[in-house]
Amino acid sequence: MSAELVRLAMTVLQPGFEGTSPPDWLRRALGEGLGGVILFARNSIDEQVVRSVRAENPGAIVAIDEEGGAVTRLEVLAGSSFPGNRALGVADDVDLTERVGRQIGRMLAELDISLNYAPSADVNANPENPVIGVRSFGPDPDLVARHTVAYVAGVQGAGVAACAKHFPGHGDTITDSHLALPTVHASRAVLDERDLPPFRAAIAYGVRSIMSGHLLVPALDPSMPATLSHSALTDLLRGELGFDGVVVTDAIEMQAVADMFGPGEIAVRALAAGADTICAGRADEHSLREMRDAIVAAVRSGTLKEERLAEAAERVLALSAWYADRAALREKAVADVDESVGLEVARAALTTTGAAVLDRGPLVVEVNTRLNQAVDPATPTGIAAALTARLPTTARVRLDPDGELPALDDRPVVLVVHDAARHPWVREAVARVLAARPDAIVVDTGISDAPVGAAHLATHGISRVSAQAAAEWLTR
Incomplete structure (x- = not known):
């Protein structure tokens, strides 16, 4: 296999790892052009962890889920310094939301983390939802849209990329996609009126990344979840909504897609559908190589167009360059400590x-x-x-x-x-x-x-x- 093709395949992969420092296999992969790494609480995240990643590949995208509220990786033991989205929606003050986003961005800037997988732009339309709930700003599309934009403005104003998730909207489900494949039983008209406005607003603002949800949405594609659907990611997200940033998959070990295909097949199908980065939170050396080799084989067989792979890799590198260009913003944000904002929101909510x-x-x-x-x-x-x-x-x-x-x-x-x-x-x-x-x-x-x-x-x-x-x- 050609070195260039292998490098392209490595660029679009983003594994997690076990332990408190990058293992040898991950260090080698970073040296081979691995495009990014995702961090979790299990990694005991500090400056040294990120420094170890960047020592092997300075341009790697270091990503994290730091939503605030219940989903925190940096403050998991003591609890987050910031209320989650639902509290922000109840307070309904976009200035407060932007301040919270900026302070979360500041925390990540201090650690040299490039990309935050937040905010959840899902409209929590179903009170029985087992996985979104308080991670959503609320059940009203307009409220969710304006707070999504404010949150993105805060994070990206601190020089860290934000990510609106889980496209095209995980709010009207009764199934947790970590455990099984949810189905969104909504017409295209309902999607347009209820679920898509926050994503439209985030795109109009300039959000750098959007995460696909592992959701079966028959109004878009009756056979494949959005992560693996050309209709959802290319026709709708790229075509109709005009998004040109990085599309990242939700973690591919989640049962919603893992019950359908192996890691290599998921990676190939997601890339063909229009994704740019494959998030594999529970990867190891074997699964990383399996994904890389499957992508290379798919290009060689014609299953995946090399132009599509190159486009995905180019978007990943463009996001890395965007982050590199905002060092001055991060330096300013790190000095801009707003200690009171989290408690201010909590009291208001x-x-x-x-x-x-x-x-x-x-x-x-x-x-x-x-x-x-x-x-x-x-x-x-x-x-x-x-x-x-x-x-x-x-x-x-x-x-x-x-x-x-x-x-x-x-x-x-x-x-x-x-x-x-x-x-x-x-x-x-x-x-x-x-x-x-x-x-x-x-x-x-x-x-x-x-x-x-x-x-x-x-x-x-x-x-x-x-x-x-x-x-x-x-x-x-």
Whole structure:
């Protein structure tokens, strides 16, 4: 195989890796022209990790999912310094959203990270959605569009590329694409009116990247998910919407596509459909070589046009050049610390009913659900920690689906729930506690249900500052 063809194939691949430093196989691949790397919380991200990547390929795109709120890779243990999208949408102040985007961009600029896979531009049209929820600015297309633009403006104003996801919109699904292939049962007219406006707005603003969703959208393509669909990525996104930046796939190990094809076949089909970068978050040396060799073989057989591969590689390199040209912006952003904005948004977004006030340490009962597959399992809700900081005798217990309610003594009780409206067992647990203790306080960190309890607080997301805002209100 020719060296140039191999280099083109390597340029369009973006693997993740295990461990806290790039393994030898990844270092070799970077030296061979690997176009990028995606980082996760498991990599214990710091300047040294990024420096090790750039030592092998200075122009590599270093990417990360740093949405704020529940999806954070840099602040996974303490919780994010910034509320997520739903809180921003509830506050509905685009200046605040841009400030949050800029501060997230500043964090990435400090680490020399090129590309942030955020914001989620999905319109959360279905309250039963198991994977988007509070990651969306809300259920209204106009609100989502204006906050998507503000967020992109903030991140890119800090000299870091932003990415609108998950095209053409993951908001009207009841299936998590990490686990299976969701279907969006919407007409083309509904897509145009509901799901596409945030992407149109982001493109008009100049977002540098768009991530495809692993979604079957029969109105666009009845047989292939958007990631593998020429109709979705080339005809619609490139043609009708006019996007000329980098199209990146959602992670190809997600079951929505991994159940259909192997890594090499997914890479070839995605490139042929119009994608430019193949994100493989759980790659290893074998799967990276499999993807590279499959791309090369597809070009040689004519299955994938070499011009299409070259175009994809050119877009990746153009994004790398865009990042390199904005060093001055990043230097300015790093010095522009806005420490108050996260808590400012959290306070503005906090929705309260009732008037209960804690004057002593409560028993915090966390009614635990797996948040969703995009959220790192180590991410805390933070409510117990925030209350403990103010009331040191606070105690915490966890209640799982099969667990028994804890003994409820005379201490105040705070129930922390997430997306209670989606989980019957959570609603039942809340009802049982309230039957025994009508004075219990309920804090919902997700898509909020109807208010119940002596006081009901909705943080509209999970973050350290959202928990702090709730604790402030409860101990005011």
